[in-house]
Amino acid sequence: MRILVVEDDLEAQRYLVNGLKEAGHVVDDAADGELGLTLALSRPYDVAIIDRMLPRMDGLKMVEELREHSNVTPVLFLSALSDVDDRVKGLKAGGDDYLTKPYAFVELLARVDALMRRRQPGAVKTLLQVGDLELDLLTRTARRGDVDIDLQPREFRLLEYLMRHAGQVVTRTMLLESVWEYHFDPQTNVIDVHISRLRAKIDKGFDVPLLHTVRGAGYMIRARG
Amino acid sequence: MEERSGSAGRDADHSSYEVQTRPLTRRIGLLRTVAFRIVLLYVALFAISTTAILAFTYWNTRRALNSETDSIIAAELSALEGQYQELGLVGLINALNVRSVRGGQMLYVLTDHRFRRIAGNLDGWPRIDPREGDYQNFTYDRDGVTRHARGFVFNLTGGLHLLVARDIHEQYESERLFTTALPWSVGLLLLLALGGGVLLSSDLLRRLDVINSTSKVIMAGDLTRRVPVSRAHDEFDLVASNLNSMLDRIEQLMKGMREVTDSVAHDLRSPLNRLRNRLEAAATRLDPDTHTAAQIDAAIAETDHLIATFNALLLIAQAEAGVVREAMTLVDLSSVVEGVAELYAPVAEEKGIELTVELGEPLTLEANRTLISQALANLVDNAIKYTPEGGKIDVHLEDRSGVVVLSVADNGPGIPASEHKRVTERFVRLEQSRNSPGTGLGLSLVAAVARLHEARFVLADNRPGLKVSLEFTRRPRR
Numbered sequence: 019m020r021i022l023v024v025e026d027d028l029e030a031q032r033y034l035v036n037g038l039k040e041a042g043h044v045v046d047d048a049a050d051g052e053l054g055l056t057l058a059l060s061r062p063y064d065v066a067i068i069d070r071m072l073p074r075m076d077g078l079k080m081v082e083e084l085r086e087h088s089n090v091t092p093v094l095f096l097s098a099l100s101d102v103d104d105r106v107k108g109l110k111a112g113g114d115d116y117l118t119k120p121y122a123f124v125e126l127l128a129r130v131d132a133l134m135r136r137r138q139p140g141a142v143k144t145l146l147q148v149g150d151l152e153l154d155l156l157t158r159t160a161r162r163g164d165v166d167i168d169l170q171p172r173e174f175r176l177l178e179y180l181m182r183h184a185g186q187v188v189t190r191t192m193l194l195e196s197v198w199e200y201h202f203d204p205q206t207n208v209i210d211v212h213i214s215r216l217r218a219k220i221d222k223g224f225d226v227p228l229l230h231t232v233r234g235a236g237y238m239i240r241a242r243g
Numbered sequence: 244m245e246e247r248s249g250s251a252g253r254d255a256d257h258s259s260y261e262v263q264t265r266p267l268t269r270r271i272g273l274l275r276t277v278a279f280r281i282v283l284l285y286v287a288l289f290a291i292s293t294t295a296i297l298a299f300t301y302w303n304t305r306r307a308l309n310s311e312t313d314s315i316i317a318a319e320l321s322a323l324e325g326q327y328q329e330l331g332l333v334g335l336i337n338a339l340n341v342r343s344v345r346g347g348q349m350l351y352v353l354t355d356h357r358f359r360r361i362a363g364n365l366d367g368w369p370r371i372d373p374r375e376g377d378y379q380n381f382t383y384d385r386d387g388v389t390r391h392a393r394g395f396v397f398n399l400t401g402g403l404h405l406l407v408a409r410d411i412h413e414q415y416e417s418e419r420l421f422t423t424a425l426p427w428s429v430g431l432l433l434l435l436a437l438g439g440g441v442l443l444s445s446d447l448l449r450r451l452d453v454i455n456s457t458s459k460v461i462m463a464g465d466l467t468r469r470v471p472v473s474r475a476h477d478e479f480d481l482v483a484s485n486l487n488s489m490l491d492r493i494e495q496l497m498k499g500m501r502e503v504t505d506s507v508a509h510d511l512r513s514p515l516n517r518l519r520n521r522l523e524a525a526a527t528r529l530d531p532d533t534h535t536a537a538q539i540d541a542a543i544a545e546t547d548h549l550i551a552t553f554n555a556l557l558l559i560a561q562a563e564a565g566v567v568r569e570a571m572t573l574v575d576l577s578s579v580v581e582g583v584a585e586l587y588a589p590v591a592e593e594k595g596i597e598l599t600v601e602l603g604e605p606l607t608l609e610a611n612r613t614l615i616s617q618a619l620a621n622l623v624d625n626a627i628k629y630t631p632e633g634g635k636i637d638v639h640l641e642d643r644s645g646v647v648v649l650s651v652a653d654n655g656p657g658i659p660a661s662e663h664k665r666v667t668e669r670f671v672r673l674e675q676s677r678n679s680p681g682t683g684l685g686l687s688l689v690a691a692v693a694r695l696h697e698a699r700f701v702l703a704d705n706r707p708g709l710k711v712s713l714e715f716t717r718r719p720r721r
Binding site: 118172204 | 505508509512513515516517518519520521523524526531540546547550551554555582585586587589590593613616617620621624627628685
């Protein structure tokens with residue numbers, strides 16, 4: 019996958035580029051907004067990672083320009099700004115996701131993967147499947163093999179999000195943001211407790227576990243592993 | 244530290260303050276305004292002095308007219324007396340007959356001792372004391388009309404009575420007109436002044452209302468607004484322009500505050516970011532089971548804790564400075580409470596704590612959703628941390644006649660009442676909770692969020708346990 023990184027903190031940029039390359043992506047980089055915009059408009063990228071504060075052209079402005087050119091490349095904003103409302107501003111300007119510095123690289127990688135996945139067109143799915151686990155989005159029921167699984171509404175949404183990102187690492191923050199729509203620090207690892215409950219429902223009594231903990235990163239649902 | 248606890252006390256008072264939103268005219272009432280009171284006082288003084296001046300003029304004019312009448316009568320009398328002295332009674336009668344003009348202004352009558360008319364232009368002795376002495380006012384009838392006159396009685400030898408008088412009916416009528424008109428005039432004067440007062444004070448109130456409504460909008464977060472200044476350059480314009488320069492200063496300070504937090508955030512987050520990056524990079528090159536890898540993981544955890552503390556502090560600073568106020572929207576508080584309670588319910592259950600939620604009618608509030616959620620999460624999280632196993636936590640939301648009360652009550656060890664104030668201060672953690680995880684800024688952030696929303700932040704004894712309440716005063720929609 020081809021990724022554009024626009025970041026003026028050169029050390030952070032180098033780290034980011036190396037990390038993404040190690041993860042198997044092709045990466046172009048720019049250190050200011052103008053160059054970033056030129057690159058973004060010159061060739062297709064799967065994801066653009068853009069710092070909010072850039073020399074020559076601000077990150078927000080750059081994305082606004084990008085969107086004016088009908089460019090729909092998914093954009094992940096990085097920000098060292100403090101304002102709680104910056105997220106809203108970033109998303110309004112045309113960003114797709116927003117990550118505050120300092121971030122964990124696994125968090126960034128997971129979000130980049132999610133953005134790429136979102137981009138892939140496909141028929142609207144009404145049935146999600148991972149191994150022998152099935153989630154019917156129309157009847158809002160879940161079953162594994164021939165066992166019906168009784169889920170609370172929030173557990174259903176949690177499982178739906180995990181299954182939509184099957185095979186990908188999903189971080190706790192991503193779950194908190196997407197499933198609960200909260201953008202704050204819950205202090206305790208509340209997500210872990212919710213996950214262990216879900217795990218008890220979908221994995222308990224089955225030989226092959228589907229819901230895995232990825233050390234230092236988050237969770238992943240996958241059929242084999 | 245002393246200074247800080249002082250400011251905490253002040254802030255607790257500050258949180259009960261509310262923005263006055265109704266127009267002054269309705270809130271104070273026209274009759275209680277300073278302008279109206281001044282006008283009223285002025286009117287009273289004016290009425291009293293006018294009445295006094297008019298009364299003096301009346302009295303003086305009356306005296307002058309009377310003394311003129313008196314001197315005319317005195318001249319007549321002395322002329323008649325001369326005739327009487329020279330020509331005797333016959334001469335007097337002749338003189339009277341000559342002078343007596345029917346319907347004239349001078350009045351004469353001479354009677355015998357039984358008051359039977361001998362001469363003169365009056366039909367008989369009028370209603371007047373026949374003793375000699377002073378000028379007297381009396382009435383007499385002419386052509387069926389009772390008229391007023393003023394005269395002097397002169398008693399002659401032989402029991403004869405002479406009255407020389409002057410008709411003062413016109414003067415009397417004028418006096419009567421004046422005395423009846425005076426109270427009416429004063430009444431009218433008062434009425435006009437009252438109307439003027441209402442007009443004047445409503446004009447003053449209207450100008451104050453402009454200032455009041457503008458400051459309301461500014462307090463609600465729009466710092467770009469200014470009080471309009473007219474071209475009259477009067478006292479109000481002076482107040483308005485002073486307010487405006489104060490606002491300029493505040494806006495500048497707020498802007499400065501924002502710039503400072505932004506640059507502090509940027510300057511600290513960037514190196515923290517690099518630090519975390521380097522640690523992560525180092526960890527990936529190591530076998531996760533080695534001692535060094537464990538050390539690096541611990542260092543990463545420390546970094547994350549540092550970041551969390553820094554973020555919490557920054558958020559508190561922003562909330563206290565009110566820089567996030569513009570992001571206020573109508574928030575469904577009931578759904579926030581339900582969501583947070585649902586998020587923490589499994590954690591509470593794991594600890595054997597019963598978490599109950601009591602919601603009345605769905606409640607909405609002008610608020611910052613993220614901050615309100617964070618504050619409530621902090622409260623619930625704290626309650627779970629400090630409530631022992633088998634305890635009970637109650638989250639409560641209700642509308643107490645316009646005041647939206649959101650409270651989290653537990654039956655844990657609670658906080659001594661003497662510590663309540665200190666708890667909301669930054670960095671303060673109670674001795675017995677030193678070992679609990681967290682930044683120790685949980686309640687401070689809640690207090691800051693409360694201040695931002697102009698809510699009262701109340702710590703109370705739950706007997707046993709702690710009850711933390713946020714009391715929001717509903718503001719009318721803008």
